[in-house]
Amino acid sequence: MTLDATPCGISARVLSVAGDGAVALRLMQMGVLPGVSVRVIKSAPLGDPIQVQVRNYDLALRRLEAQTITVALDDE
């Protein structure tokens, strides 16, 4: 599933980051890479963007951007 559809509070592992453009570059520069553990913390009051824990820090990104990240839930 993609990160934007991941339920809150559940740990997951990144499988891939789609795309070749600015979004993918930015995400990967900041350490969102295959094998990295992520967890969705919450979404903003208006539903977008979402707050995601990546490694040791929190990242905010839009749902559209989160769609490029494919994850596997940890108990899968």
Place this chain on the structure above:
Amino acid sequence: MNAILKEAIAAKDDSQRTLTVAVAGNPNAGKTTLFNALTGLRHKVANYPGVTIERKEGWWRIEPNSPPVRVIDLPGLYSLEATSIDETIARNVLLGHEAKTPRPDVVIVAIDATNLVRNLYLLTQLIENGCRTVVALTMVDLTKRNGVHIDIHRLQELLQVSVVPVITRRGEGLDHLARAVLQLSKDIPLNASAAPTFSRRTDWLSQLSPADTNQKYESASHWQTRLINRYRWIENVVNECVLEKSEAKAQTTRRIDALVTHRLAGPVILFLIMTFVFQAIFSWANGPMNLIDQLFNSLGYTARAYFPAGLLTDLIVSGVIPGVGGVVMFLPQIILLFLFITLLEDSGYMARAAFMMDRLMRGVGLHGKAFVPLLSSFACAVPGIMATRTIENPKDRVATIMIAPFMSCSARLPVYTLMIAAFFSGQNVGGFISLGALIILGMYLLGVAFAIGVAWILKHTLLKAPSPPFVMELPPYRLPNARNVLHSLLERVGVFLKRAGTVILAISILLWALVAFPRTPKTPSNAQSVQVEKSYAGKAGRLIEPAISPLGFDWKIGVGLISSFAARETVISTLGIVYNVGDSDEDQSQSLIEAMRNAKRPDGSRVWTPLVALSLMVFFVLACQCMSTVAVVRRETNSWRWPLFMIGYMLVLAYVSSLVTYQGGKLMGFS
């Protein structure tokens, strides 16, 4: 001339040459705090990325026996593959591509110990590009608190750079850092081909761990694979050096955020904070403002009493003193506004505000990162516009720049306050909120409403473009450091005062001249008002009077309007001059407010009514009346097209809105 000879000549000059050191690192890694500690000049420390101004420089007394070192504080960057203008500037300086800045001899890389893996990515790129680097490991006290231990020596071994833990606010580690920097500056010559590349290190490290660094990843293109491999290398290094890698996140931050970005409580808290700030600014500043007003008045009287009568004295008493005084009087409000914004930024709250506002901003076609520049513009549009550098997409950036002046800046406050004190004072709504505060809030909201409208139109017409990535770090909450806040405040106020000191002083003198010339011979009665009427300023005011009377303004207000286009605050000093305030030739000196209240038109009706005051305020909300802003927009957009367009469309909006306000009000029965 071959390279060796060049090197030798450079080395010979080394002892006289000033060492240049750059401080680089991720946003929020503590770069600027470190910079402040080294140079003693305090500069802005903020959690939200994008507040650092380019090329902040200072001098570091690195050692008693050595000459001071030049230190450059760079904008934060995550990687040399820059994705915003801020990052591009930082990269250019680091690689020596920035024309006016020599390549730094040494780079101090601030590495956040609580975020090692991500922070190290930049370091590896810098080493690979031949930069001489020293690592300043920040936030080490936090890691200790979280129960994480870092093996500094092992880290140094693996990275092959000096790693110096620092606790900046206690001044710990700075001597060690100084020694490391000096040592490095005398070592290997700056030569990219001599720098160890990471392909060699990968070989070396693969001997240590069996990790497969060439693993193919699903749907990864070439650059992705390279990036992934680099991170793998870094992860291995960190695994070697960090013991008790704890999952312990800053729990306090999470708990605070549970409320602050809560679905319902979040926006409410934001609104409350904004309302509190405005109410505080309006009411707390009153006492100091009155004091300053009295001070400048008595200064004027004293000057008039002690200096010989004549043109020069007139210049000082009627031009310079009211001109500068009118601005200084509103410093208390400006200071309070800057203070609140600085506290919100330094604590980390601003990032949360951007997080919550992004959806809204995107609806208008702007970026969540536009929130801070726009909010800063409430203090002053000049730094606000400069802060738009972090907005990657150029069209989004220009759109944000275009609407920044609609955020009622601190220079408009004096105008609002004057109008309210003269025509809306002492009235309360609902028993406890003053009408004045509500009107001011209304003016601010009016500006915001127009900003939204204009942004929407721009993004759908001239500046149509898809939304760029939002990806933004949410840093942990930090208690603002009192000293940093104070110095940051002083710096910002200093910049504002310098603007007042130069532009406005020059304009006050120019205005005085426009009013003082051509000289009308003085008669015992009506001396000043006749002089004003026949002066250049008066003539200009009369010229535009037909155009502005539908807005409720007469020629004297017209004179004020003309002068205000260079800098808003000057309208107050201009009105003071036009209404003879401070001229002790009069039997009684009237204050400006009294003069305004008593001013009469030729037909006997009052010039200034509450409606006229309202109409003027609306005009000021929307018109572009600031030469400094125009100059900065010109610089940031690299052309005259946008600043001129901005002046033009804002003038049209101001005129029409003022017209609607005044005529609409009259239709409704107000006067």
